[in-house]
Amino acid sequence: MSLKAKIRIDPRDKARMKARFREAVNHSLDKAVPLMRTLLKEIKQESQEIVPLRSGNLQSAAHYSVRRNPVSVTGQFWYDTDKAPYALVQHETPDPPWSHLPGRRWHYWSDPVDAREQDIEDIWRKCFEGVWG
Numbered sequence: 001m002s003l004k005a006k007i008r009i010d011p012r013d014k015a016r017m018k019a020r021f022r023e024a025v026n027h028s029l030d031k032a033v034p035l036m037r038t039l040l041k042e043i044k045q046e047s048q049e050i051v052p053l054r055s056g057n058l059q060s061a062a063h064y065s066v067r068r069n070p071v072s073v074t075g076q077f078w079y080d081t082d083k084a085p086y087a088l089v090q091h092e093t094p095d096p097p098w099s100h101l102p103g104r105r106w107h108y109w110s111d112p113v114d115a116r117e118q119d120i121e122d123i124w125r126k127c128f129e130g131v132w133g
Helices: 014-050 087-092 110-115 117-128
Strands: 062-068 073-079
Touching (some): 014 117
């Protein structure tokens, strides 16, 4: 008699592979929620620091949300055009013809988002680190 253990990894074992994959994805998506929330909060703050300012109405129209779905995490950052109907025109009109206070400028929505593109990629990488650990 011999002491023997047989260990097998078989990708054809679909039930086991599916369960492991689902576990890994759920773990990763759970990690993504707070990271995405932090990123969008920072983007909102950066945008509010440069948004053209007169009455503060446009500045206070900035919002973000993060939603965890069964297979994804979705983050959104936007300016409420019901509260500030001129948001898009203000975003797309440069100096001149308009003049803004120092530090305030057009592209107040897209510039902070574009500047954080690598951070969005980093969230993806961080979420899957150690997922099989």
